[in-house]
Amino acid sequence: MLTKNQFNAARSMALTYFEKAGIALTDEEKESIEVADFGLSELENTGLELITYVNTGRCCAKELILFPHQTCPEHRHPPIEGEPGKEETFRCRWGEVYLYVEGEPVKEPKAIAPKGREEAYTVWNEVILKPGQQYTLYPNTKHWFQGGIDGAVISEFSTKSRDEADIFTDKDIQRIPEVGE
């Protein structure tokens, strides 16, 4: 669980990334930045800061922030409600992202899985995204990603987002965060 202080610090830090990337947010949006620690209470290692611009029954757009070497853990988006699962395109806007996608193994990856949790990560198909570069991930494909040395700002364009349906490899993970007092 995140403490209220940790949550506020992460939100303030995320704002500095939006500024560095030149992305304008409304005041309401600044107050609604989501901080996900995935229930692990190790936000610096495993976490994600994000804002959802739109999420209808048909499509979704978000802005994702990764702090330096912060990891969004391995997961997939399974078929749901008669649909083939979430399809998503990650477009790097600022910084650098190391993305790993189900496929061929990689020998010397740029990213290192969070310490003590290595079993929940597979190092395969390494995709390095710099500003202006993007990658489209098809449904139900396992993936994880990590911010580079300066962190990253990433636009996500996708079909409907249902975070509660995501399946994580690490069984300790709980996607919907709890924030303490």
Added chain:
Amino acid sequence: MLTKNQFNAARSMALTYFEKAGIALTDEEKESIEVADFGLSELENTGLELITYVNTGRCCAKELILFPHQTCPEHRHPPIEGEPGKEETFRCRWGEVYLYVEGEPVKEPKAIAPKGREEAYTVWNEVILKPGQQYTLYPNTKHWFQGGIDGAVISEFSTKSRDEADIFTDKDIQRIPEVGE
């Protein structure tokens, strides 16, 4: 029809807008910026510059540029192939946009329809978008939009884009552009 010179000038100008908005493009993307004059040969008045980041069977993301007072003409996205028509969210990234959406009439609009073509425009529901502000447009709803005094950069998040299926109010319009020698 656009001449090759007009096309190149518009593409170069569009690049300066991406720079002003702090949006990174790859070299390939810079070479694939689309310039649409809608077949009217009055690009300064009626036109749009854009890049499509992704357009799959399920979702689409684009970046749109409007030069100062340049208008994307009134149109709608009808139901197609058993789907309810394109749904789109416009998010202003830079500059200002005047968006008109089927609804209640407006008496003193900020935008003026392109001269000689006023009959093809209806001034209703005025939505003014500044950086960080956005609007979601549901399928088959007539709309048009114009860049403000400095122009605009707009992210569009949507379901599948099928430009050739769009229905324009102005019967002279031809969505898929021709470029001369």
